[in-house]
Amino acid sequence: MTGxxxxxxxxxxxxxxxxxxxxxxxxxxxxxxxxxxxxxQGHRASWxxxxxxxxxxxxxxxxxKKGRLWxxxxxxxxxxxxxxxxxxxxxxxxxxxxAELMWEVLGVRPGSVxxxxxxxxxxxxxxxxxxxxMLAHERLNYHPLENTATTALSRDDFMAFLALTGHRPMIVDxxxxxx
Numbered sequence: 125m126t127g128x129x130x131x132x133x134x135x136x137x138x139x140x141x142x143x144x145x146x147x148x149x150x151x152x153x154x155x156x157x158x159x160x161x162x163x164x165q166g167h168r169a170s171w172x173x174x175x176x177x178x179x180x181x182x183x184x185x186x187x188x189k190k191g192r193l194w195x196x197x198x199x200x201x202x203x204x205x206x207x208x209x210x211x212x213x214x215x216x217x218x219x220x221x222x223a224e225l226m227w228e229v230l231g232v233r234p235g236s237v238x239x240x241x242x243x244x245x246x247x248x249x250x251x252x253x254x255x256x257x258m259l260a261h262e263r264l265n266y267h268p269l270e271n272t273a274t275t276a277l278s279r280d281d282f283m284a285f286l287a288l289t290g291h292r293p294m295i296v297d298x299x300x301x302x303x
Contacts, residue, residue, distance in 0.1 A: 132231035132244045136268040139240055140275070143268075148285055150277040157271050159235045161200045164274075178263025178276060183237040185226050185250075189216040193229060196298070197239050197266075198255035204298055212301035213253060213294070231269070238267040239282075240275070242289045252286065252293040259295065 133139045136152070143150055153175055158164040161182055168176055184196040184204070192215055198204060210218050223234050229249050230241035242252060258264065264282050268275040277285070286293055 134231045134244075134269060136270045136273050136275075139243065139269045142243065143240075143275075143285070146285075146288055148277060148281045148288075150275050150281070152268060152273050152275040154273045157235070159271060164200070175276075178265055179258050179261035180265045180274075181258060183239060183266070185221040185230065185237045186218045187221040187225065188218050192216075193221060193225075193250045194218065194253060195230075195237070195239060195242065195250050196253045196255070197258065198298060199258050202255060202257070202299060204255075205302055208302035209298060212296060212298070213251075236267055236269060236271045238269060240266055240268055240285070242286065242291050245289065245291070248290055250291070252291045253298070254293045254295045255299075256295050256297040 133142055140150070140152060155167055158167055164180065180200045181197055182200045186194040186196060188194065188210065194213065194215065196204065206218055210216060226232060226234065226237065229245055230237070231244035232238065232241045239252065242250065259279055262279055263276050264279055265274050265276045267273065
């Protein structure tokens with residue numbers, strides 16, 4: 125740690141207040157804690173059609189053997205082979221980052237990994253990788269730092285969010301690149 129005194133946002137309420145103050149339009153729906161894609165899909169089946177629009181995504185917090193950190197953001201139904209991702213990303217062997225590192229860098233716990241946690245990566249330690257097919261959707265859905273809610277926003281507002289945090293994403297079709 126470099127002693128950055130900027131406080132971390134660690135709750136949905138704190139993040140959503142920050143996003144509103146930045147002019148990022150969003151809609152948030154609360155729900156029970158959802159830990160897996162399957163749980164989320166099952167729960168969403170009861171939502172009104174309008175709330176089920178857009179891309180629902182999963183996120184992988186990874187570390188390579190050189191210590192570089194990665195956040196992979198992809199559509200929830202995409203099958204990614206971790207051992208095939210390192211080369212197209214220009215990294216060394218990838219593995220999942222542990223809970224302590226995730227909390228230290230992103231301020232979230234396992235099960236709540238989200239690109240919105242980049243608001244807490246003040247040192248820009250994380251390389252963000254967006255799976256290109258996700259960006260074909262006008263509306264994107266992610267957890268707002270906790271897995272007890274889902275926040276929808278436009279693709280343009282999502283890209284504005286990334287710019288506000290100082291993160292310039294790599295955009296790659298991860299399935300094709302890992303082919």
